Amino acid sequence: xxxxxxxxxxxxxxxxxxxxxxxxxxxxxxxxxxxxxxxxxxxxxxxxxxxxxxxxxxxxxxxxxxxxxxxxxxxxxxxxxxxxxxxxxxxxxxxxxxxxxxxxxxxxxxxxxxxxxxxxxxxxxxxxxxxxxxxxxxxxxxxxxxxxxxxxxxxxxxxxxxxxxxxxxxxxxxxxxxxxxxxxxxxxxxxxxxxxxxxxxxxxxxxxxxxxxxxxxxxxxxxxxxxxxxxxxxxxxxxxxxxxxxxxxxxxxxxxxxxxxxxxxxxxxxxxxxxxxxxxxxxxxxxxxxxxxxxxxxxxxxxxxxxxxxxxxxxxxxxxxxxxxxxxxxxxxxxxxxxxxxxxxxxxxxxxxxxxxxxxxxxxxxxxxxxxxxxxxxxxxxxxxxxxxxxxxxxxxxxxxxxxxxxxxxxxxxxxxxxxxxxxxxxxxxxxxxxxxxxxxxxxxxxxxxxxxxxxxxxxxxxxxxxxxxxxxxxxxxxxxxxxxxxxxxxxxxxxxxxxxxx
Amino acid sequence: xxxxxxxxxxxxxxxxxxxxxxxxxxxxxxxxxxxxxxxxxxxxxxxxxxxxxxxxxxxxxxxxxxxxxxxxxxxxxxxxxxxxxxxxxxxxxxxxxxxxxxxxxxxxxxxxxxxxxxxxxxxxxxxxxxxxxxxxxxxxxxxxxxxxxxxxxxxxxxxxxxxxxxxxxxxxxxxxxxxxxxxxxxxxxxxxxxxxxxxxxxxxxxxxxxxxxxxxxxxxxxxxxxxxxxxxxxxxxxxxxxxxxxxxxxxxxxxxxxxxxxxxxxxxxxxxxxxxxxxxxxxxxxxxxxxxxxxxxxxxxxxxxxxxxxxxxx
Numbered sequence: 001x002x003x004x005x006x007x008x009x010x011x012x013x014x015x016x017x018x019x020x021x022x023x024x025x026x027x028x029x030x031x032x033x034x035x036x037x038x039x040x041x042x043x044x045x046x047x048x049x050x051x052x053x054x055x056x057x058x059x060x061x062x063x064x065x066x067x068x069x070x071x072x073x074x075x076x077x078x079x080x081x082x083x084x085x086x087x088x089x090x091x092x093x094x095x096x097x098x099x100x101x102x103x104x105x106x107x108x109x110x111x112x113x114x115x116x117x118x119x120x121x122x123x124x125x126x127x128x129x130x131x132x133x134x135x136x137x138x139x140x141x142x143x144x145x146x147x148x149x150x151x152x153x154x155x156x157x158x159x160x161x162x163x164x165x166x167x168x169x170x171x172x173x174x175x176x177x178x179x180x181x182x183x184x185x186x187x188x189x190x191x192x193x194x195x196x197x198x199x200x201x202x203x204x205x206x207x208x209x210x211x212x213x214x215x216x217x218x219x220x221x222x223x224x225x226x227x228x229x230x231x232x233x234x235x236x237x238x239x240x241x242x243x244x245x246x247x248x249x250x251x252x253x254x255x256x257x258x259x260x261x262x263x264x265x266x267x268x269x270x271x272x273x274x275x276x277x278x279x280x281x282x283x284x285x286x287x288x289x290x291x292x293x294x295x296x297x298x299x300x301x302x303x304x305x306x307x308x309x310x311x312x313x314x315x316x317x318x319x320x321x322x323x324x325x326x327x328x329x330x331x332x333x334x335x336x337x338x339x340x341x342x343x344x345x346x347x348x349x350x351x352x353x354x355x356x357x358x359x360x361x362x363x364x365x366x367x368x369x370x371x372x373x374x375x376x377x378x379x380x381x382x383x384x385x386x387x388x389x390x391x392x393x394x395x396x397x398x399x400x401x402x403x404x405x406x407x408x409x410x411x412x413x414x415x416x417x418x419x420x421x422x423x424x425x426x427x428x429x430x431x432x433x434x435x436x437x438x439x440x441x442x443x444x445x446x447x448x449x450x451x452x453x454x455x456x457x458x459x460x461x462x463x464x465x466x467x468x469x470x471x472x473x474x475x476x477x478x479x480x481x482x483x484x485x486x487x488x489x490x491x492x493x494x495x496x497x498x499x500x501x502x503x
Numbered sequence: 504x505x506x507x508x509x510x511x512x513x514x515x516x517x518x519x520x521x522x523x524x525x526x527x528x529x530x531x532x533x534x535x536x537x538x539x540x541x542x543x544x545x546x547x548x549x550x551x552x553x554x555x556x557x558x559x560x561x562x563x564x565x566x567x568x569x570x571x572x573x574x575x576x577x578x579x580x581x582x583x584x585x586x587x588x589x590x591x592x593x594x595x596x597x598x599x600x601x602x603x604x605x606x607x608x609x610x611x612x613x614x615x616x617x618x619x620x621x622x623x624x625x626x627x628x629x630x631x632x633x634x635x636x637x638x639x640x641x642x643x644x645x646x647x648x649x650x651x652x653x654x655x656x657x658x659x660x661x662x663x664x665x666x667x668x669x670x671x672x673x674x675x676x677x678x679x680x681x682x683x684x685x686x687x688x689x690x691x692x693x694x695x696x697x698x699x700x701x702x703x704x705x706x707x708x709x710x711x712x713x714x715x716x717x718x719x720x721x722x723x724x725x726x727x728x729x730x731x732x733x734x735x736x737x738x739x740x741x742x743x744x745x746x747x748x749x750x751x752x753x754x755x756x757x758x759x760x761x762x763x764x765x766x767x768x769x770x771x772x773x774x775x776x777x778x779x780x781x782x783x784x785x786x787x788x789x790x791x792x793x794x795x796x797x798x799x800x801x802x803x804x805x806x807x808x809x810x811x812x813x814x815x816x817x
Contacts, residue, residue, distance in 0.1 A: 099685050106649045112694045178687070180734065181653075181694030205733050207689065210726030287733045290689045398767070 008393070012061050015385040019054050022382040026050065035366070042356055042367040049352035052345065057386045059339040063232020064393055084115040085192065087184055087247070088167040092154045093175035094123035098132045100176050100292075105140040108173070113184035117167065118142045121157045123150065155259035155266035162258055167250060174244035177204070179289040187247050187284065198252035198279030199271075202245045202286065203230070206293030214300050214498055217410035218293040220403045224394065226285070234283030238275065238329075238336035243267035245289045252279045265310025272318065272337060276328035296441035296502040297495075300410070301417050308344035308421035315341035316425065346411075347418020354415070354488045357481035358458060361466035366477070375480060412491040413498065416451035443501045452495050459489035530763055531771035531817050532799065532806045533558025533585060535742070542576040548776070551787040553796045554806040558585040558628060558739075560773050564593025566612060568619060578625055581807055585628040585674075585741075585773060586620075590642050590655070598641025605654045613659055617666035626670055626808075626817075630702055630741060631659055633676035636688040645683070649690040656693045676702030676741045679727045692734065700770070700817070701731045702741030710749030711781045717750040720759035724766070732768050737817065740772040744783035752791040760798035770817040 030043055089108055093101060108118050120142040122133040137144040145161045162170065169191060173179065187200050203226035206219035233239045241248075243266070253259070253270075255277055260269035271281065294300040318341050321328065329337065356367045391401055446453065466482040469475075534556035536544040549555045559577045561569055563586055577584050591598045603609070620627045635652055638645035644652055656675075663671055675698040677688040692698070705723040708715035724740065731738055740763070745755045763769050774795075775783045785792040798804075808817075 103685070103687065103690055106690050109650060110653050110693075112696065178689050180689070180692060182696075207687070207730050207733075209729060286735065290687075290730075290733070 009065075011385065011389055011392070012065050015061055015382075015389055016058065018378075018382040018385050019058060022378050023051065023054060025378045033366075039365050039367070042359055042365050045352045046356045046367040049349040049356075052342075052349040053353075054382075056339060056343065056346070059335070060229065061386070061389055063236075064228050064389065066232045066235040084113060085169060085188065086167040087113065087116045087169045087171055087188065088165050088250075089116055089118045089171045089173065089184075090121060090158060090161060091119070091173050091175055092121035092123060092157050093133075094154075095126060095129050096175045098136070101132070101136055103178055104173065104175055105136055105142060107178040107180075109140050110181050111179060111184055112181040113188070116184060119145050119161060121145045121161055123147070123154070123157050125150075151261065153261075155261045155270075159258035159261065162250070162253065165250060169247050170250050170253060171247045172244060173289070174291070177244050177289045177291045178207075179245070180287075183245075183288040184247070186286075186288065190282065190284065191247060191249060194280070194282075196278075196280045197249065198256075198274045198281055199241055199246055199248045200282045200284050201230070201234075201239055201241055202284050202288050204242065204245055204289065204291050205287040207290040208292050208295065211295050212500075212502060213406060214297060214410065214502075215293050215295045216403065217406040217498075218300055219407075220399065221407040221410065222293065223399060224390075224404065224407060227394065227399075230283045231285050233336050233340070234281070234285075236332050236336050237280060238333040238340075239281045239283040240271035240337075240340060241267040241274075241281070244291075249279075255279070265307065265314060268311060268341070269314050269317070272314070272321075272329075275333055276321075276325070297444050297499045298441045301414065301444075304414050305417050305421050308347070308418050309425050311341055311344050312422055312425035313430075315345070344418050345422055347415050347420075348422055350412070350415045351419055354455060354459075354485075357484045357488075358462040360481045361462040361469070361478065361485060375477075409491060409494045410498065412488075413452055413495040416455075419451075441502050443499045449495060449499065452492055456489050456492050459485050459492070463489070528764070528767050529803060529805050530769055531557040531808075532804050533560065533739075533771050533773040534776045535560040535773060536776060538562070539570050539573055540577070541572060542580060545576065545580045545582060549806075551792060551796070552785070552799055554799045554804060555580060555582060556774075557582050557806045557808065558771055558773055559583070560585040560587060560742075562587045562589060562593075565590050565599050565609075567593065568616060574623060578623065583626050583628065583808075584623070586630070587633060587676075588616075588629060588631045589640070590632055591640070596641075598646070601642070601647050601651050601655045605651070605658045607658075610662055613662045614666055617663045617668040617671070620671050621666060621668035624670060626672060628672050628674050628700070628739075630674035630676040631656055633702065633741070634678040634704055635691050636686050637678045637680075637682045638686065644686055644691055652691050653693050656691075657697055660693070660697045672699040673697060674700045674702040674739060674741060675736075676704060676739075677727075677731075679703055679705030679723050689730075695735065698736055700739050701734060701736050702739045703727055703731060704742040705740075706743060706775070706781070706783070707745040707750075707755060708781055709746035711746045719755065719762075721762045724762070728766050728769070732766075737770040738766070738768045739817070740769055742773055742775050744775040744785075746781040746783070747791065748782070752785075752789075753794045756785070756791055756795050757798055760795075760804070764803055 026047055030047060035043055089111070091101075091104060091108070105118070105120070118140070120133060120137055122130065122144060123146075124130050124133060133144060136142065145157070145164075147157045147160045150156060158172070169188060171184065171187075183202075187202065190200055191197050204222055205226075206215060206222055208215045209219040210216075230239055246267075252274055256270055256273040256279075259266045260273060262269065274281065294303050318337060322334065359365045360367060391404060394404055395401065463482050463486050466478050466485070470478045470482070532554050534548055536548060536556065536559065538561070540559050540561065545555055545559065559573075559582050561573060561584065563569060565588075569584065569586065574584060590601070590604070599609070620629070632640075632642040632652065632655070634640060635643050637643050640646070642652065642655075647655075660673060675692060677691070681687050703724060705727070707718050707720070707723060709717050720743070724743075728738065743759070745752050745759075763772060774785070776785060778784045785795050
């Protein structure tokens with residue numbers, strides 16, 4: 001056990017050193033080499049892109065270090081067997097299929113906790129769904145809640161319902177989440193134990209990981225996020241709420257003025273508010289609910305687009321808040337929130353990193369190192385070390401490299417979707433409240449995948465062009481750039497594998 | 504520069520080894536031998552495959568009790584009983600009245616069985632209402648609904664609690680596949696207070712049926728294992744075997760017992776070693792049977808409980 005921790009510490013330190021060396025070398029070189037205006041533009045863009053990724057790697061390593069490489073944390077919950085405080089369980093839904101809702105209410109009904117009331121917040125406007133909601137409420141003894149005036153989508157109806165509640169705690173579930181019977185029994189004592197705890201978040205687990213490569217890839221992306229990132233953030237006191245599988249202290253939620261209705265990721269914005277008002281949060285890293293991930297590329301892209309759009313909108317707000325109220329959060333919390341809210345800008349960073357080698361091959365615009373020796377000496381250690389931190393530690397929690405890679409591939413082909421979301425968020429276009437699409441979908445027509453296909457197309461052209469150049473110029477940098485372009489092209493080509501009809 | 508990379512390489516290899524040698528893993532053997540297994544059956548299994556079945560499975564209809572002789576023989580051989588308790592009239596295959604059950608109509612029978620198992624005073628595994636996430640049994644969710652199932656399960660377990668039959672360990676035993684697709688096993692999970700182990704059943708039918716095809720152990724169990732492993736309970740492969748039609752049964756069992764070693768939460772398996780719907784038995788002397796024997800060698804598969812803590816079943 002100790003030996004393992006030592007190894008991890010050594011690896012983490014080495015990674016951080018390699019990051020520092022790399023950034024320094026890159027920045028110095030930028031100033032020493034004489035570039036034209038266009039060249040400088042690309043060089044600066046690339047440096048920014050890399051800097052972004054490095055910051056996130058750093059944040060990631062720090063989170064892993066905090067989470068510890070050993071076993072999951074266990075919290076003492078104080079004496080159990082006391083009277084159960086009352087809990088309102090809220091499920092908001094709009095036009096969800098009846099089978100999905102039925103499973104959810106079966107499991108909520110089966111929660112091994114007596115003092116609970118289950119509320120069905122029906123946001124449907126169509127007759128058919130409203131009727132189904134009434135039937136379900138009768139069967140499972142649910143309290144049906146509807147809003148006369150719709151506002152703020154999901155957050156809106158939850159806020160309206162909050163006004164009518166007296167329960168000490170409020171549990172939120174998405175319409176497709178199936179909690180295990182022990183959920184409240186485990187979580188409520190933890191909240192009872194600490195008065196300053198505003199909410200406890202538990203992980204999401206996509207149980208349909210056997211339903212094709214998208215579902216599997218998405219499941220393992222989730223796993224990476226929940227296994228380490230969340231646990232690390234929680235120890236740093238900046239775990240945010242993910243909107244489902246979460247229990248709030250009602251007092252805290254009221255103190256924050258309810259859920260934030262101004263973004264599509266109301267959960268994230270609300271956590272910022274709670275933390276800036278001095279409430280704590282806890283991430284309890286044990287799965288207590290089974291959910292369903294997207295199974296088709298359409299569904300996956302829609303989900304990612306919505307998350308990216310909402311989160312980047314919060315990023316804009318956070319910068320504004322940092323300028324106006326710099327002391328509303330602690331520096332550590334600012335750092336974590338900066339990382340969380342900027343994460344989806346990764347689309348921009350990855351796109352720059354894909355374009356730069358291509359521009360070099362086609363137009364001789366250098367943005368990478370001119371000298372390959374420095375490149376190998378500086379970049380490679382950084383790359384290898386950060387990748388190994390990622391893979392080895394997740395393997396330590398019994399994840400297979402093959403599965404993690406699938407998740408990464410999926411992320412790569414979503415680059416242009418993130419880019420799209422970033423543009424919308426910066427311009428200020430707000431998204432609609434759309435249900436995360438799950439099953440049954442046709443493959444996306446290739447015409448709509450034009451960004452990815454164009455990237456692949458130009459990638460291959462630049463590799464061929466680059467190899468021709470190499471024959472005459474004998475420049476090692478051409479090979480390095482060709483390699484990266486080819487690598488990116490191959491990763492992107494996986495879109496043909498992922499994009500298929502789901503039956 | 505070369506030295507530097509060698510150093511990094513050495514580092515990775517070291518990391519690899521630390522993980523490989525992590526913990527002492529093991530898996531207990533088990534089998535369904537006969538309807539009323541006795542000493543002879545256990546010893547015959549050992550003769551044919553090299554190890555005893557530590558778990559000896561029997562099936563019990565509603566209203567029935569296990570035979571005294573079976574109990575005596577199983578524990579005399581240092582094995583333990585794994586009871587599959589089916590809430591139906593075993594002859595007529597008709598399900599019991601589950602509403603009556605939760606109202607307490609069968610409490611005295613349940614209490615009697617609890618008392619009988621408690622008297623054994625050694626670990627007993629019990630699975631009540633297995634494969635509920637299918638549609639073939641009268642207690643399956645497709646027939647009675649998940650709510651009633653959970654209430655029935657909890658009711659039965661609570662009577663065992665009252666009878667202080669703490670030596671009885673509860674196995675929540677599901678089918679490898681949800682049928683129909685929406686009939687997901689998680690809807691039936693009664694909660695951690697009611698479950699000690701999660702059981703998974705699955706068979707390779709080969710091409711013995713018009714609807715079946717040859718499937719490896721991993722194809723059958725891997726995804727289900729990944730899902731079940733999320734719940735904080737050890738796992739038992741509570742029924743498995745392969746037909747020999749449509750493929751190589753020898754290769755199948757080899758792959759199966761190697762896959763189990765990679766699924767560390769599996770703490771026991773039960774081979775269904777009797778021909779029933781298909782030729783499940785590993786007939787002695789066949790290549791498949793010899794392979795089974797070969798794979799069971801070594802320390803990973805245990806046929807004896809050597810834990811100091813005797814209340815620990817597996």
